[in-house]
Amino acid sequence: xxxxxxxxxxxxRIYGHERHNSYVYSAISNYLNVLGYxxxxxxxxxxxxxxxEHSMLVRDFCNSNDIxxxxxxxxxxxxxxxxxxxxxxFSIVTIDVEAETTDLxxxxxxxxxxxxxGFIKKFAYDFLQEQQExxxxxxxxxxxxxxxxxxxxxxxxxxxxxxxx
Numbered sequence: 001x002x003x004x005x006x007x008x009x010x011x012x013r014i015y016g017h018e019r020h021n022s023y024v025y026s027a028i029s030n031y032l033n034v035l036g037y038x039x040x041x042x043x044x045x046x047x048x049x050x051x052x053e054h055s056m057l058v059r060d061f062c063n064s065n066d067i068x069x070x071x072x073x074x075x076x077x078x079x080x081x082x083x084x085x086x087x088x089x090f091s092i093v094t095i096d097v098e099a100e101t102t103d104l105x106x107x108x109x110x111x112x113x114x115x116x117x118g119f120i121k122k123f124a125y126d127f128l129q130e131q132q133e134x135x136x137x138x139x140x141x142x143x144x145x146x147x148x149x150x151x152x153x154x155x156x157x158x159x160x161x162x163x164x165x
Contacts, residue, residue: 002117003065003115003117003120004111006111007108007111007112007115007117007120008067008068010107010108011058011061011062011067011069011108012068012069012070012071012073013073013104014058014104014105014108015055015058015059015062015069015071016073016074017104018051018052018055018058018101019051019052019055021048021051021054021097021101022049022051022055023048024093024097025044025045025047025048025051025094025097026044026048027082028044028082028093028094029041029043029044029045029047029048031082031090032044032090032159035087035152036156036159037155037156037159038159039159039160040158040162043162054127054130057127061123065119080093086150087150087152087155088146088148088149088150088155091138091141091142091145091146092142094141094142095139095142097138098131098134098135098138099135101131101134102128102131102135105124105128105131106124106128108120108123108124108127109121109124109125109128145158
């Protein structure tokens with residue numbers, strides 16, 4: 001299959017983005033752990049690992065199609081200081097990360113359609129199905145945390161009963 005340079009470069013961007021997501025969720029996990037929200041921290045650490053798995057799927061796709069991933073693209077972690085923001089801001093960051101990821105995979109799908117590249121269309125479509133689950137998970141967590149507000153007591157009660165399964 002012939003892959004345009006734009007598609008190849010975009011796959012490198014997506015690989016870096018998935019790694020970035022992992023760093024963001026790891027930073028949120030650390031933040032929540034330090035504050036004593038152990039179950040939420042564990043949840044975000046698991047989510048971080050899941051994002052690494054996504055980057056590995058992108059890498060494997062590129063490897064199987066002889067597409068070079070430009071790893072010189074810097075991966076920047078969380079670019080805000082959660083300690084300076086309201087307690088529940090981590091849930092807003094999560095929504096933003098998942099929305100940006102969805103946008104990237106939609107753009108990749110459009111590139112595949114424009115190029116008539118069935119491999120890219122299927123790859124992007126499969127990721128978009130997974131991304132819908134990620135977005136639903138982020139929206140559910142966001143709604144629950146926003147209903148709690150910035151009360152440390154209520155967030156602790158929520159964390160004590162929060163299940164990571």
